[in-house]
Amino acid sequence: MADWFSRRQFLINAGLAGLALKSPSLFANTSGTPSLSPIMRRIPGANESIPAIGMGTWITFNVGGDEQLVAQRTRVLKTFFDLGGTVVDGSPMYGTAADVIGEALDSLDAHDRIFAATKIWTGDESETRQEAARSGRRWGLDQFDLLQVHNLLGWQGHLETLKQMKANGDVRYIGITTSHGRRHREFAQIMEREPLDFVQLTYNVLDREVEDRLLPLARERGIGVIVNRPFQGGSLFRRFQSEPLPGWAGEAGVSNWAEFFLKFIISHPAVTCAIPATSKVEHMKENMGALYGALPDADQRQRMADYVGSL
Amino acid sequence: MSGADWLSYSLQDFVMFGPQVFLRLFVRINQDLWPWQVLAVVAAIGIPVLLFRQKRFERRLAVGLMAVAWAVSGYGFLVGYFGPINWPAVWFGWAFVAQGVLLAAAMFSGGVREAALPSGRFVALWLIVVCGLPWLAVAESGQWQALALFGIAPGTTAAAGALIVAVITGPWRWLYLPLLVLWSLFSAAMFWVLQAWWLLVAPMATLFLVGAGSWLSPRTAQSPD
Numbered sequence: 001m002a003d004w005f006s007r008r009q010f011l012i013n014a015g016l017a018g019l020a021l022k023s024p025s026l027f028a029n030t031s032g033t034p035s036l037s038p039i040m041r042r043i044p045g046a047n048e049s050i051p052a053i054g055m056g057t058w059i060t061f062n063v064g065g066d067e068q069l070v071a072q073r074t075r076v077l078k079t080f081f082d083l084g085g086t087v088v089d090g091s092p093m094y095g096t097a098a099d100v101i102g103e104a105l106d107s108l109d110a111h112d113r114i115f116a117a118t119k120i121w122t123g124d125e126s127e128t129r130q131e132a133a134r135s136g137r138r139w140g141l142d143q144f145d146l147l148q149v150h151n152l153l154g155w156q157g158h159l160e161t162l163k164q165m166k167a168n169g170d171v172r173y174i175g176i177t178t179s180h181g182r183r184h185r186e187f188a189q190i191m192e193r194e195p196l197d198f199v200q201l202t203y204n205v206l207d208r209e210v211e212d213r214l215l216p217l218a219r220e221r222g223i224g225v226i227v228n229r230p231f232q233g234g235s236l237f238r239r240f241q242s243e244p245l246p247g248w249a250g251e252a253g254v255s256n257w258a259e260f261f262l263k264f265i266i267s268h269p270a271v272t273c274a275i276p277a278t279s280k281v282e283h284m285k286e287n288m289g290a291l292y293g294a295l296p297d298a299d300q301r302q303r304m305a306d307y308v309g310s311l
Numbered sequence: 312m313s314g315a316d317w318l319s320y321s322l323q324d325f326v327m328f329g330p331q332v333f334l335r336l337f338v339r340i341n342q343d344l345w346p347w348q349v350l351a352v353v354a355a356i357g358i359p360v361l362l363f364r365q366k367r368f369e370r371r372l373a374v375g376l377m378a379v380a381w382a383v384s385g386y387g388f389l390v391g392y393f394g395p396i397n398w399p400a401v402w403f404g405w406a407f408v409a410q411g412v413l414l415a416a417a418m419f420s421g422g423v424r425e426a427a428l429p430s431g432r433f434v435a436l437w438l439i440v441v442c443g444l445p446w447l448a449v450a451e452s453g454q455w456q457a458l459a460l461f462g463i464a465p466g467t468t469a470a471a472g473a474l475i476v477a478v479i480t481g482p483w484r485w486l487y488l489p490l491l492v493l494w495s496l497f498s499a500a501m502f503w504v505l506q507a508w509w510l511l512v513a514p515m516a517t518l519f520l521v522g523a524g525s526w527l528s529p530r531t532a533q534s535p536d
């Protein structure tokens with residue numbers, strides 16, 4: 001990532017300058033001085049940091065061969081990169097999303113700006129390498145930064161191959177995923193035994209089960225945590241967007257509901273990155289606002305959860 | 312997977328695309344097919360006319376056109392356009408093609424009523440379907456280019472195809488019914504998740520028309536033969 005840092009930083013700053021002009025309060029931290037550096041998180045056990053807000057692609061990037069929508073999603077991805085994002089999460093399960101990411105990366109000439117994370121999603125445990133290669137062709141990448149076993153499907157066989165692939169330098173990081181609170185007991189057992197770089201799981205201001213076991217375990221074992229469904233698939237907005245933000249939101253570094261939901265997540269000390277999905281440039285701008293400014297402390301996090309619980 | 316895991320799945324988890332992408336399929340196929348839609352409109356109007364004619368050949372042509380409509384909307388819309396963003400659509404697409412083949416086979420094997428259809432009610436319902444249902448996608452998307460025409464869009468085609476039950480006889484009818492019911496349930500569930508309320512009318516109409524088609528069929532309709 002070092003080679004492109006200066007070009008990238010320039011683009012980020014250019015994008016931020018635009019956003020700051022549009023919304024001067026967006027990047028004001030609690031001390032009132034503007035903060036233009038993105039919130040980065042170190043990958044445990046690695047000498048590398050990634051931005052704490054990434055991007056998911058389930059549903060939002062599955063637009064098939066619709067050129068008009070591919071161009072629109074390309075603008076969403078461009079906004080994401082321009083505002084400092086790098087981590088993009090996909091899966092062969094997401095229909096044409098992989099092809100759309102590939103096309104968007106081509107037209108943005110942005111293959112070197114992405115931290116590419118996809119999944120192995122096949123019950124055939126001998127297909128790990130082939131599926132990774134197929135995904136690589138669709139994304140237009142020689143290699144992924146992170147390969148994860150999707151929803152633990154065939155995890156024993158896949159994980160063995162992924163460990164070999166990592167040892168051979170065919171992938172940089174490996175992991176497993178779950179969502180919706182499924183199979184947490186088995187998930188924890190794998191986290192205890194296997195040399196994982198990342199786990200991906202569901203965590204948001206309403207779904208907090210992982211705080212009890214999985215998040216502490218990730219810290220203990222030095223495993224990075226990617227958080228999926230940060231908006232509970234969008235239902236958090238449907239439920240709460242019509243409500244006012246609490247009066248103290250500004251103190252917690254929050255200026256809209258997207259930041260409220262995302263900052264709650266990334267301020268947990270075990271969390272490396274949250275991956276909200278969106279099909280809209282405006283929403284992407286809101287979501288990327290959470291990558292900047294102050295983060296809530298432990299007390300404020302509790303108040304955030306209590307506030308949402310009271311609505 | 313444990314029972315508790317299965318319980319954590321909802322209909323939502325199985326719909327892998329958004330409403331905007333789905334509605335754009337109608338716009339895209341109309342743009343790509345232009346001006347061949349004219350043939351679909353001619354077929355939609357021609358089928359009830361031909362079913363009323365006295366010549367056997369003309370009535371067979373009507374059923375043949377319906378068979379082609381099943382196959383074209385299945386292969387064109389479902390396999391070609393919808394399939395890439397939603398895998399089950401491909402299976403339904405091939406099932407639509409098979410339904411067309413089934414109808415053609417019924418026609419050549421005595422499974423289709425040979426006498427002219429006497430019912431003006433059939434024509435009225437048919438016209439409501441082929442002229443009314445195409446506008447549901449327009450109402451939902453706000454774009455007239457999304458017109459879901461008979462013979463191109465699967466929902467309108469299936470609803471019209473449900474009325475054709477009226478001319479299918481014997482065991483052929485039982486072979487013809489399952490796809491109508493399965494497609495209606497599948498598309499209703501999908502539109503429910505997408506919250507595409509206008510589109511929900513099409514599967515509900517299809518189920519109603521299966522009943523209407525049976526009611527208008529030779530056993531209940533008074534045949535002049």
Ligand SMILES: NC(=O)c1ccc[n+]([C@@H]2O[C@H](COP(=O)([O-])OP(=O)(O)OC[C@H]3O[C@@H](n4cnc5c(N)ncnc54)[C@H](OP(=O)(O)O)[C@@H]3O)[C@@H](O)[C@H]2O)c1
Binds near residue numbers: 178229230
């Ligand atoms: N097992 C697994 O591995 C697994 C499971 C689930 C998810 N994931 C990953 O996690 C990612 C995120 O989860 P998700 O996509 O299920 O749900 P999510 O990110 O919690 O929510 C996405 C929804 O939120 C809406 N949204 C986004 N930003 C918004 C904003 N600023 N204002 C209002 N609405 C907004 C989007 O609608 P718009 O398009 O209108 O913005 C979309 O409908 C997925 O895309 C996928 O990559 C992985």
